Amino acid sequence: MSTEPSTTGTDEPGGRGDATASEAPDDATAGGTPEGSADDAGTAETAETPETASEDASKTPAEVSEAQAELAAQRLERERIEKRKAEKKTPVTSGTRLSGTAADLLAAVRAVESGRKPTATVFDEPEPTPRRPAQEPARRPQPVAPPAGAAAPSGETVEAVRAVLAEGGAPEALVPQVAEALGEGAGARLREDPWQLLRVPGVRPEQADGFARALLGAECGPDDERRGRAVTVWLLEQAAVAGHTALEAPALIAALGQRSVPDPDEAVQSTVAEGEALVFQDALDDAPSTPRSAPAPAPADAGSGSGSGSGSGSEGDGEDDEAEEERPVRVLIGxxxxxxxxxxxxxxxxxxxxxxxxxxxxxxxxxAASAPRSAAELIRAVAGHGLVLHTGGEAARAEPAALITAARTLGLRAYAATHSADGRRRFAAQLSSADAEPAEGADTVEGAESVVTTLAGLLSGAEGPGRDAEGALALDLLVVLDAPQVDVETAALLAESLPDGSRLVLSGDPGVLWSAGPGRVFADLLAARACPQVASRTPDPGPIGELVSGIGIGELNQVDAPGKEVVIVPVRDAGEAVHRTAQLVVDSVPRAFGIPSEQVQVITPGHGGAAGTRALNAALKERLNPGPGRFGGFDPGDRVAHSPAPGRTTPGRVVKADAEGLHLECAGSAVVVPKERVEQTVRHGWALTAHQAVGHRWPAAVVVLPGDAAQALTRPWVYTAFGRAERHLSVVHGVEQALPRAVAEIPPKPRTTRLPALLKAQVPSAD
Structure with a gap:
């Protein structure tokens, strides 16, 4: 994992990302902001997990929002995971001598560290995991019915947690988070294992160590088995914050050593044995194989040996088994x-x-014959395949729009899903445009909006066609826009929700920042080449489109902008950057282009620093909506960014505040944020990070590049930030040569995922 840039703070919503993203182990410690996490770190997008929404059960049905419904659906997914976990074989008792997969892990890791190749048979083949029934999505709750299991911790649990935290010298402010993270009996669990405090977002190992010393006294030590397991899980969670779905075993072992775990190998073995992490092996060769290598077929006279690497096979198993043992693999922990x-x-x-x-x-x-030329290739690909990938920029969305129009004309139930409400509005307008005339019954923007949903709304049931009798989405074709923003858990929910015989198109711009959540689903699918890929030839228009297209191929070109569509504003320091930004938003852009201030969006690399979102929002509030911040720092009329769930930010405006909470208007909908959730889910929104801004566009954007943000810049960050502007882009430039260097030389930071290997085992390459 890369280190957190100095522009990111820890005292804002989303402390999990802010405080800890830098600690995840990674081979690439370039000092920049991890794609998909630290740019978004500090937003509530990484601060809330499905488990943290337990208080939602106390709301009245009128207060249950789309976000809560999505979280409720994901809570049931977690219950399914726990059920599958319980169905596994009985785990090795903690503290006993380990065997099988857990015990063999040490040998595999040491083989890698010594320069030898781990063999494909290091681990015995596990029992196959039961496949999830196709109809299970039907059991996900509707938006108005949070599950009964989502009740807040009891008062007894809260008081028990308060007592243990006080005894250990931990802040009382952690009480609700600890009770929520550990559930009923949290006080007893915490007293028995003080390092469970690391389950709370934002808590670091050194803080948990201090808490454990206060509770355990002389019994506390760095070699405590409980500490090793807790730090192992914590490192894997921080890796997930930075986008990884698993870590290579040597990287995890090294990170544990840096965290003063005396025996990292034993810590990993113990964590695996306790079922808190899983170990995998992915083949590294090009030969067809499964991610967990199966034994080679035995010759007819080979006897009854299994060849699984357990050491129980006969000596006559032959050379096939020996060759199997030599196949190199990558050992992963997740x-x-x-x-x-x-x-x-x-x-x-x-x-x-x-x-x-x-x-x-x-x-x-x-x-296909009657469609525009740019869309005909996409229509032909969809005609013959269940899964199709489509790449292109904003203008290229006309092609999926033409596809949906054609499909609905043919009588198919075709829908589109976007990352944001703003994207939904824009794509609905494209469906209603002259270039993509809608089918009968959908000849207005309002009609088109019934065809276009947000992905969160589609999965929760708040939007879209609903579900059929078997629990699958009632559709024949689904086009998912903004596909790079789909993380692995959301993608899994989506794939499981599609009916047999349906078609799925994943469409997006591969140059933008990856998802805030773990995984790189769209990039992995493009790399796997397991299905048809249609690359749009439709360029984004105008000087801004030309500039962004060049950035996408690593070139920061000077473009002709006769209408001042692109303006560079050089600054010497962060203070001047804040001053010039406020001047642009309040006066210059509205006066020169007729774009009101509320339609000008400021984008900057981080939340902290002298020109981060906090400093910029404070300056812009003073100019545009001064006030005392009567409700948690907010006043009516304040522009805000509401992050109801991880990875999703909706711009909005404060309407009022009362005993119910903070009332917002977001994308035309009324939202009430309970007062206890305001700090975690609401920020001022005149200035955003690029991750908060992805999926949205504004008539004008002011991108602020202060000198202290130079290390945070990457090509995807610049591409994403500059591409948020429709009519005008101002760049407040204080990083000198760091900008062209980032565009030319700094690609997205790699993420460790298993999806390519898993796909290879099931689907042959389309090449």
Whole structure:
């Protein structure tokens, strides 16, 4: 994991990302902001998990929002995971001598560290994980019905936690978070294992160590088995914050050593044995194989040996088994929730690709022939395949719009899903435009909006066609826009929700920042080449489109902007950057282009620092809506960014505040944020990070690049930030040569994922 830039603070919503993203182990410690985490670190997008929404159960039905429904659905997904976990074989008792997979892990890791190749048979083949029934999505709750299991911790639990925290010298402010993270009996669990405090977002190992010393006294030591397990899980969680779904074993071992774990190998073994992490091996060679290598077929006279690497095979197993043992693999350690999500996603995508009827009665040929040339290739690809990838910028969305129009004309139930409400509005307008005339019954923007949903709304049931009798989404074709923003857990929920015989198109711009959550689903699918890929040839128009297109290929070009569509504003220091930014938003852009201040968005690399979002928002509030901040720092009329769930930010405005909480207007909808959730989920929104801004566009954008943010810049960050502007882009430039260097030389930071290997095992390459 890369280190957190100095522009990121820890005292804002989303402390999990702010405080800890820098600690995840990674081979690339370039000092920049991790794609998908630290740019978003400090937003509530990484601060809340499905488990942290337990207080939502106390709301009245009128207060239950789309975000809460999504979280409720994901809570049931976690319950399914726990059920599958319970169905596994009885784990090795803690503290006893380990055997099997856990015990063999040490040998595999040491083989890697010594320069030798770990063999594909280091681990015995596990029992196959039961496949999830296809109809299970039907059991996800509707938005107005939070599950009964979401009740807040009891008063007795809260008081017990308060007593233990006080005894250990921990801040009382942690009480609700600890009770929520550990659930009923949290006080007893924490007293028995003080390092469980690391389960709370934002708590670091050194803080948990101090708490443990206060509780355990002389019994506390760095070699405590409980500490080793807790730090192992914590490192894997921080890796997830930075986008990884698993870590290579040597990287995890090294990170544990840096955290003063005396025996990192034993810590990993113990964590695996306790079921708190899983171990995998992915083949490194090009030969067809499964992620968990199966034994080579034994010759007829080979006897009854299994060849699984357990050492129980006969000596006559032959050279095939020996060759199998020499196949190099990559040893990975990961948290179960992401492991199951990737496996479920691979299964679901394979099902979508293989379940398309061979005899399709739909005649796509006339639709392709009558479609615009740019869209015809996409329509032909969708006609013959269950899964299709489509790449392109903002203008290229006209092609999916033409596809949906053609499909609905053919009588298919075709829908689109976007990352944000703003994206939904923009794509609905494209469906209603002259370039993509809607089918009968959808000849207005309002009609088109019924065809376009947000992905969160689609999965929660708040938007879209709903579910059929078997629990699958009631549709024949789904186009997912903003596909790079889909993390692995959301993608798994989506894949499992699609009915057999349906078609899925994942469309997006591969140059933008990856998802805030773990995984790089769209990039992995593009790299796997397991399905058709259609690259749009439709360029984004105008000087801004030309500039952004150049950035996408690593070139920061000077473009002709006769209408001052692109303006560079050089500054010497952060103070001047803040001053010039306020001047641009309040006066210069509105006066020169007729764009009101509320339609000008400021984008900067981080939340902290002298020109981060906090400093910029303070300056802009003083100029545009001064006030005392009567409710948690907010006043009516304040521009805000509301992050109701991890990875999703909705711009809005404060309407009022009362006993119910903070009342917002977000994307035309009324939202009430309970007062206890305001600090975690609401920020001022005149200035955003690029991760908060992705999926949205504004008439004008002011991108602020202060000198202290130079190390945070990457090509995807610049591409994303500059691409948020529709009519005008101002760049407040204080990083000198760091900007062209980032565009030319700094690609997205790699993420460790297992999806390519899982897909390879199930789906042959389309090449």
């Amino acid at each position: 948290l179960e929730r992401y492991a199951l999500a990737e496996e479920s996603l691979a299964d679901g995508l394979a099902r979508v690709m293989n379940s398309l009827p061979k005899e399709d009665p739909t005649d796509w040929a006339p639709a």
